[in-house]
Amino acid sequence: MVRRIHNFSAGPAALPLPVLEEVQNDLVSYKGEGLSVMEMSHRGKTFDGIIKSAESLMKEIMGIPDGYKVIFMQGGASLQFATVPLNLLPENKFADYINTGSWSTKAIQEARKLGKKFNVIASSEDKNFSYIPDNFKVDKDAAYLHITSNNTIFGTQWQKFPDTGKIPLVCDMSSDFNCRKFDVSKFGMIYAGAQKNMGPSGVTIVIIKEELMNASPENIPTMCSYKVIGGKDSLYNTPPTFGIYIIKLVLEWMKSVGGLSAIEKINREKADMLYSAIDGTGFYKGTVEKNSRSLMNVPFRLPSEELEKQFIAEAQKNDIIGVKGHRSVGGIRASIYNAVPVDSVKALVDFMRDFESKNG
Numbered sequence: 001m002v003r004r005i006h007n008f009s010a011g012p013a014a015l016p017l018p019v020l021e022e023v024q025n026d027l028v029s030y031k032g033e034g035l036s037v038m039e040m041s042h043r044g045k046t047f048d049g050i051i052k053s054a055e056s057l058m059k060e061i062m063g064i065p066d067g068y069k070v071i072f073m074q075g076g077a078s079l080q081f082a083t084v085p086l087n088l089l090p091e092n093k094f095a096d097y098i099n100t101g102s103w104s105t106k107a108i109q110e111a112r113k114l115g116k117k118f119n120v121i122a123s124s125e126d127k128n129f130s131y132i133p134d135n136f137k138v139d140k141d142a143a144y145l146h147i148t149s150n151n152t153i154f155g156t157q158w159q160k161f162p163d164t165g166k167i168p169l170v171c172d173m174s175s176d177f178n179c180r181k182f183d184v185s186k187f188g189m190i191y192a193g194a195q196k197n198m199g200p201s202g203v204t205i206v207i208i209k210e211e212l213m214n215a216s217p218e219n220i221p222t223m224c225s226y227k228v229i230g231g232k233d234s235l236y237n238t239p240p241t242f243g244i245y246i247i248k249l250v251l252e253w254m255k256s257v258g259g260l261s262a263i264e265k266i267n268r269e270k271a272d273m274l275y276s277a278i279d280g281t282g283f284y285k286g287t288v289e290k291n292s293r294s295l296m297n298v299p300f301r302l303p304s305e306e307l308e309k310q311f312i313a314e315a316q317k318n319d320i321i322g323v324k325g326h327r328s329v330g331g332i333r334a335s336i337y338n339a340v341p342v343d344s345v346k347a348l349v350d351f352m353r354d355f356e357s358k359n360g
């Protein structure tokens with residue numbers, strides 16, 4: 001058996017073992033073709049099959065309705081912070097943003113840098129981003145409303161998406177993409193860096209309503225244009241071929257375990273296990289409001305920073321890695337994305353109980 005550890009990293013993050021094994025098996029000679037996916041033309045027949053399957057599996061698993069385009073882009077979710085307003089926010093209009101954490105803040109900063117007009121219609125900054133605001137009104141003339149569905153650093157998640165009517169809802173789903181079933185038709189656009197729930201870093205998934213895609217202005221960088229990249233089926237230039245291949249395998253794995261409903265059920269079990277372990281003691285303390293808790297990123301504190309340091313060091317000795325909180329907030333954070341096995345969460349909970357009994 002190859003050594004595998006309990007990986008709670010926030011991103012890049014754990015991938016399903018069957019996916020890694022299949023990649024390993026086909027790495028040097030893809031399906032016996034005599035070359036690796038990394039070495040083949042993005043315009044050849046084999047890669048064409050891979051990218052088309054990735055797209056169609058995505059549509060199938062997520063129930064993406066007709067009239068939406070799946071695009072594979074580069075530059076991470078961070079480039080989308082600029083790409084969204086470049087494409088969807090004309091000079092004479094403004095957008096609404098909701099600020100729920102560090103990534104939302106960065107999305108807002110990019111719109112500001114571009115000299116775009118926008119309003120921050122709600123924010124949870126007053127309580128250190130420990131909740132998801134529910135008291136706001138989307139302007140009926142906004143070009144879009146931008147939200148971050150899951151706040152990776154603070155550990156909050158929208159439990160129910162806002163109903164924006166005719167205003168396109170644009171969502172950064174980087175850290176909870178496909179962690180649960182949801183209705184894609186409620187969104188104008190969804191984007192996600194692949195490296196948390198869907199694959200390796202280097203690919204960004206964009207799902208966009210075709211009417212929005214086709215509205216991209218001409219005077220923006222070509223590589224940022226949804227109309228150009230989407231219009232060329234993600235093959236305007238060389239796409240991140242190997243990453244797209246792995247996304248396809250991750251989608252196949254998702255389908256094989258029962259699709260989004262099954263994955264959501266397991267994710268809820270994992271999260272319940274961990275939150276119960278936190279709530280069951282006075283030793284560990286959750287940092288966010290209970291009704292805003294994330295299924296994916298679980299932050300908590302110990303009685304002192306000393307103990308947190310010790311916790312992280314001893315966890316590592318038990319093959320539990322990636323549990324250090326983001327440098328901007330400290331504490332502990334366990335990221336329990338789709339590919340983190342239930343057994344890893346059990347191992348973490350056991351370790352937490354043991355650590356408490358020795359130090360509590």
Ligand SMILES: *Cc1c(COP(=O)(O)O)cnc(C)c1O
Nearest residue numbers: 076077078103152172174175193
């Ligand atoms: C990780 C993350 C990002 C940044 O993604 P990159 O692909 O590294 O640019 C943006 N938004 C959210 C919600 C994230 O979790």
